[in-house]
Amino acid sequence: MFAEFLQFLFSGITLGATYALVGLGFSIIYNASHVINFAQGEFVMLGGMGTVFFLGLGLPMPIAILAAIALTTLFGFGLEKLAIAPARGASVVTLIIITIGASIVMRGLAQVFWGKEFHAVPAFSGDEPINIAGATILPQSLWVLGVTVLLVFALRYFFDKTMMGKAIIATSLNRDAALLMGINVKLVLFISFGLSAALGAIAGILVAPITLTNFEAGIMLGLKGFCAAILGGLGNGMGAVAGGMIVGIAEAMGAGYWVSEYKDAVAFILILLVLFFKPSGLFGKTGTERV
Amino acid sequence: MMMNLKSAKTGGILVLCAVIAILPAFLSNAFQYEIAILIGFNAIVCIGLNLLIGYGGQISLGHGAFVGLGAYGSAILTMNQGWDPLLSMVIAAIFTGILAFVIARPILKLKGHYLAMATLGMGIIISIVINTEDQLTGGPDGMYVDGLSFMATQIYWYWLVGALLVFSVWASLNLIHSPIGRALRAVHGSEVAAEVVGVDTTQYKVLIFVVSAVFASIVGSFGVYYSNFVTPDIAGFFHSIELVVMVVFGGMASTFGAVIGAAILTTLPQFLTFLHDYEHLVFGLILMLTMIFLPKGLVPSIAGLLKKGDK
Amino acid sequence: MTSRHNQVKKTVAALGMVAGAMAFGATTSDAADPIKIGTFLSVTGPASFLGDPELKTLELYIEELNANGGVLGRQVELIQYDVGVDSKKAITAVKRLVSQDEVDVIVGGSTSGATMAVIPIVEKSQVPFISLAGAVAIVEPVKKWTFKTPHTDKMACGKIFEDLQARGLNDIAMISGTGGFGKSMKGQCEKLAPAYKINIKASESYGPKDTDMTAQLTKIKGIDGVQAVVNAGFGQGPAIVTKNYRQLGMTAPLYQSHGVASKKYIDLAGEAAEGVRLPAAALLVADMLPDSDPQKAVVQTYTKAYSEAYGGSVSTFGGHAYDGLQIAVAAITRAGSTDKAAVRDEIEKTSGYIGTGGVVNMTPEDHLGLDLSAFKMLEIKNGNWSIVK
Numbered sequence: 008m009f010a011e012f013l014q015f016l017f018s019g020i021t022l023g024a025t026y027a028l029v030g031l032g033f034s035i036i037y038n039a040s041h042v043i044n045f046a047q048g049e050f051v052m053l054g055g056m057g058t059v060f061f062l063g064l065g066l067p068m069p070i071a072i073l074a075a076i077a078l079t080t081l082f083g084f085g086l087e088k089l090a091i092a093p094a095r096g097a098s099v100v101t102l103i104i105i106t107i108g109a110s111i112v113m114r115g116l117a118q119v120f121w122g123k124e125f126h127a128v129p130a131f132s133g134d135e136p137i138n139i140a141g142a143t144i145l146p147q148s149l150w151v152l153g154v155t156v157l158l159v160f161a162l163r164y165f166f167d168k169t170m171m172g173k174a175i176i177a178t179s180l181n182r183d184a185a186l187l188m189g190i191n192v193k194l195v196l197f198i199s200f201g202l203s204a205a206l207g208a209i210a211g212i213l214v215a216p217i218t219l220t221n222f223e224a225g226i227m228l229g230l231k232g233f234c235a236a237i238l239g240g241l242g243n244g245m246g247a248v249a250g251g252m253i254v255g256i257a258e259a260m261g262a263g264y265w266v267s268e269y270k271d272a273v274a275f276i277l278i279l280l281v282l283f284f285k286p287s288g289l290f291g292k293t294g295t296e297r298v
Numbered sequence: 299m300m301m302n303l304k305s306a307k308t309g310g311i312l313v314l315c316a317v318i319a320i321l322p323a324f325l326s327n328a329f330q331y332e333i334a335i336l337i338g339f340n341a342i343v344c345i346g347l348n349l350l351i352g353y354g355g356q357i358s359l360g361h362g363a364f365v366g367l368g369a370y371g372s373a374i375l376t377m378n379q380g381w382d383p384l385l386s387m388v389i390a391a392i393f394t395g396i397l398a399f400v401i402a403r404p405i406l407k408l409k410g411h412y413l414a415m416a417t418l419g420m421g422i423i424i425s426i427v428i429n430t431e432d433q434l435t436g437g438p439d440g441m442y443v444d445g446l447s448f449m450a451t452q453i454y455w456y457w458l459v460g461a462l463l464v465f466s467v468w469a470s471l472n473l474i475h476s477p478i479g480r481a482l483r484a485v486h487g488s489e490v491a492a493e494v495v496g497v498d499t500t501q502y503k504v505l506i507f508v509v510s511a512v513f514a515s516i517v518g519s520f521g522v523y524y525s526n527f528v529t530p531d532i533a534g535f536f537h538s539i540e541l542v543v544m545v546v547f548g549g550m551a552s553t554f555g556a557v558i559g560a561a562i563l564t565t566l567p568q569f570l571t572f573l574h575d576y577e578h579l580v581f582g583l584i585l586m587l588t589m590i591f592l593p594k595g596l597v598p599s600i601a602g603l604l605k606k607g608d609k
Numbered sequence: 610m611t612s613r614h615n616q617v618k619k620t621v622a623a624l625g626m627v628a629g630a631m632a633f634g635a636t637t638s639d640a641a642d643p644i645k646i647g648t649f650l651s652v653t654g655p656a657s658f659l660g661d662p663e664l665k666t667l668e669l670y671i672e673e674l675n676a677n678g679g680v681l682g683r684q685v686e687l688i689q690y691d692v693g694v695d696s697k698k699a700i701t702a703v704k705r706l707v708s709q710d711e712v713d714v715i716v717g718g719s720t721s722g723a724t725m726a727v728i729p730i731v732e733k734s735q736v737p738f739i740s741l742a743g744a745v746a747i748v749e750p751v752k753k754w755t756f757k758t759p760h761t762d763k764m765a766c767g768k769i770f771e772d773l774q775a776r777g778l779n780d781i782a783m784i785s786g787t788g789g790f791g792k793s794m795k796g797q798c799e800k801l802a803p804a805y806k807i808n809i810k811a812s813e814s815y816g817p818k819d820t821d822m823t824a825q826l827t828k829i830k831g832i833d834g835v836q837a838v839v840n841a842g843f844g845q846g847p848a849i850v851t852k853n854y855r856q857l858g859m860t861a862p863l864y865q866s867h868g869v870a871s872k873k874y875i876d877l878a879g880e881a882a883e884g885v886r887l888p889a890a891a892l893l894v895a896d897m898l899p900d901s902d903p904q905k906a907v908v909q910t911y912t913k914a915y916s917e918a919y920g921g922s923v924s925t926f927g928g929h930a931y932d933g934l935q936i937a938v939a940a941i942t943r944a945g946s947t948d949k950a951a952v953r954d955e956i957e958k959t960s961g962y963i964g965t966g967g968v969v970n971m972t973p974e975d976h977l978g979l980d981l982s983a984f985k986m987l988e989i990k991n992g993n994w995s996i997v998k
Contacts, residue, residue: 014827015824037411094590098593101593105589107585109582115580115582118575123653124661125845125877127878134880136855136858138858143856218849219845221657241412263827268429268787268816275420276419282408282412282415288412328704328707328709330709332701429816437788438694438787438789439721439792440697440722527726
């Protein structure tokens with residue numbers, strides 16, 4: 008009994024950590040630009056598929072991973088420079104559709120250059136499962152958890168202690184004031200998109216050995232990450248991490264103790280329930296709207 | 299001013315009637331009729347959705363679910379229960395309307411991205427239910443549905459959809475120019491301000507949400523009777539997104555924009571099939587470029603340009 | 610000098626007229642119109658596993674046909690639409706193939722769901738249709754215009770149960786995809802189980818895009834006395850099932866269907882695939898066949914051609930497309946025209962055709978024409994297929 012529970016929990020926290028990273032990506036872009044980036048899932052896909060591509064070129068694993076992160080970051084920069092910046096001032100719905108267009112383009116590019124097949128990425132340290140009290144966990148899951156924890160702390164440091172991090176926070180709080188204070192808002196936007204793309208890519212690379220990857224692998228991950236970000240309260244980074252964990256664990260428990268067919272629904276049922284009672288997420292600020 | 303609006307309205311409807319009347323001269327086979335009919339169906343859903351997005355200022359990323367409810371409601375009632383197709387359609391529409399009404403209040407309390415998430419979540423849940431309850435719905439493979447016996451040929455369908463489209467445009471334009479429409483525009487402009495001057499914003503938002511859901515449900519039902527087949531994709535996330543994209547591409551807050559957006563984005567993928575692997579890439583690029591350079595959508599942007607030209 | 614100049618002029622003019630006449634002829638004469646073969650495949654989406662090699666095979670062999678002068682002296686043109694895994698898209702594509710492109714024959718339909726959805730249209734428009742999908746319902750009951758090349762799910766169940774009996778295993782659990790093939794195979798296995806004294810103790814399912822099946826497998830693991838697990842499904846799903854199966858330390862024999870009969874499955878599942886058994890066509894083990902096997906030459910030639918053109922290894926799915934195309938082309942040749950009724954009759958008369966799937970003998974009662982002998986039970990050993998003796 009307990010072994011089963013533990014097994015579901017292991018599944019849940021692995022998924023949850025991935026959702027948390029994707030959700031963080033949503034938060035960072037939202038904070039800097041108030042754009043919901045529907046291409047966030049595609050960053051995840053580019054990370055996984057990029058690693059497959061660079062490994063195929065014969066590069067050693069660590070180099071291939073770095074190259075994939077760099078490539079995805081370039082896409083993040085490109086998205087900001089070529090699509091978001093020129094559309095400044097457009098309505099929220101228009102911006103959402105631009106990012107949806109971008110996601111279709113990125114999937115299209117991946118399909119044309121890398122094909123439609125599914126690919127496996129070798130696990131970082133083998134496939135031998137580790138036994139814990141009757142349940143098993145893959146070494147790769149430990150990588151997912153470890154890297155996520157590390158990144159969360161690194162980001163905290165970045166936003167609390169570095170000039171650039173503080174500039175991003177300032178811009179998110181009040182763009183005009185930040186501009187007046189001499190913050191280079193353009194650069195802040197540019198950096199945020201790159202940072203968020205890199206986070207997405209890392210998430211994609213970490214889970215690819217567990218879930219396999221292809222050019223469409225980012226769609227569901229993107230949506231679940233969006234769930235995580237909203238659940239935790241948009242723009243609240245730590246909220247997104249908590250949101251991701253809650254969604255992942257709820258999903259795994261739902262599949263285990265309820266019906267497995269409905270596990271994808273669990274995240275969305277949860278989010279509706281939360282929003283009905285707390286309209287700005289679990290940890291979101293309930294502010295007054297300005298007229 | 300009033301005169302101007304009126305004439306633009308009648309003029310637009312006359313042009314639409316003329317296009318529908320003349321189009322068959324250019325349609326040479328069943329497939330081309332098929333596309334024309336699909337345009338009609340999509341346009342009607344988009345007109346309803348445009349009321350919500352364009353005039354109500356409320357985004358819905360789950361409208362495909364309402365189309366799906368109409369489609370599957372009709373399919374299940376006619377095929378599994380043996381009911382009359384038209385009765386099934388009405389029951390499905392009433393059911394969809396009630397469901398929309400029940401969820402409208404908590405959902406429409408939400409703002410901006412939270413509303414987007416909630417409608418998206420609602421749509422995905424409905425689509426997962428349709429996918430999973432395969433005893434009832436046929437699961438991912440979809441289900442076969444008998445057609446309407448009196449709609450013997452495709453040409454009948456063409457004229458029926460054409461008539462429905464004209465009616466929908468007319469109804470939408472009338473609603474917009476009624477007191478309800480003015481209240482809605484006030485909601486769109488600033489909800490808080492509208493409330494201050496005594497407009498019950500929630501009531502109007504709920505009303506428009508339900509109306510657009512019923513529009514979608516009826517189209518879903520007709521669509522099923524026309525194509526004799528329904529798959530869960532109709533209720534899925536991508537269909538919902540597609541519908542929003544049609545509205546915004548054509549131009550928000552423009553009834554004819556919704557029609558033109560539906561027409562272009564229904565036809566475009568069929569033209570792009572020759573590109574094979576590059577199809578999706580090119581479609582995405584066209585979508586992005588249009589929204590970057592014409593952020594208000596095709597019809598309002600072009601109308602704006604024409605006005606500038608006049609001066 | 611002048612006269613010679615005139616002569617040249619005359620010759621040029623005459624040549625021009627001949628060329629013009631030929632060009633004119635080409636646009637009007639039926640004999641020179643291309644033969645149109647239509648196809649709709651799951652080139653993208655969760656079934657791209659199937660659709661991708663199918664399309665590549667069709668393209669490769671139609672190119673070859675044309676290089677060798679075409680069929681009946683006419684070029685062959687392939688018209689293809691990608692339908693993902695949406696049956697509704699398949700319907701639109703087939704309507705387009707039939708009424709807009711006016712194809713002579715349709716060879717396609719990667720998934721059982723898409724195939725079943727388009728059958729009413731195919732039958733109504735009376736176009737010969739050779740499906741590449743697995744479910745037995747496609748040809749049972751027989752539909753006049755519909756044929757298929759792959760082994761059925763019913764045959765897969767039979768083959769797996771035979772093997773289970775031989776190993777003395779009776780109590781099994783099933784885990785199936787919710788898509789057409791998985792659902793259909795699950796149903797067929799349940800129907801067939803009593804005849805083989807097999808007892809299905811548990812049945813779990815997963816969606817076509819699921820990426821984690823540990824929950825379902827943990828439930829199966831918790832049931833006492835399960836001696837083997839059968840996975841009905843195609844695409845990446847079974848690869849993840851296989852990985853999760855090993856991750857949970859489950860040791861009962863795992864059986865897959867012919868829905869994973871591609872090297873890609875072994876690549877994706879990696880070491881976890883060791884020891885997995887599945888029924889599949891001889892194509893996968895071309896080089897291991899005894900020389901006496903009538904299929905050996907056919908499958909070796911196909912394997913060579915496909916690998917040379919696209920690199921990588923073959924799958925039985927490409928093989929199904931190869932068989933479908935060959936059967937269609939042979940029927941058109943025998944019919945001597947593209948008259949649809951004549952071509953249909955000739956497809957039905959296909960007999961003794963040695964293809965990648967086995968020896969095909971169709972009859973008016975059997976629109977598949979394969980028997981269980983065409984199926985080999987394979988086991989994955991050292992990252993490769995091997996034949997279970």
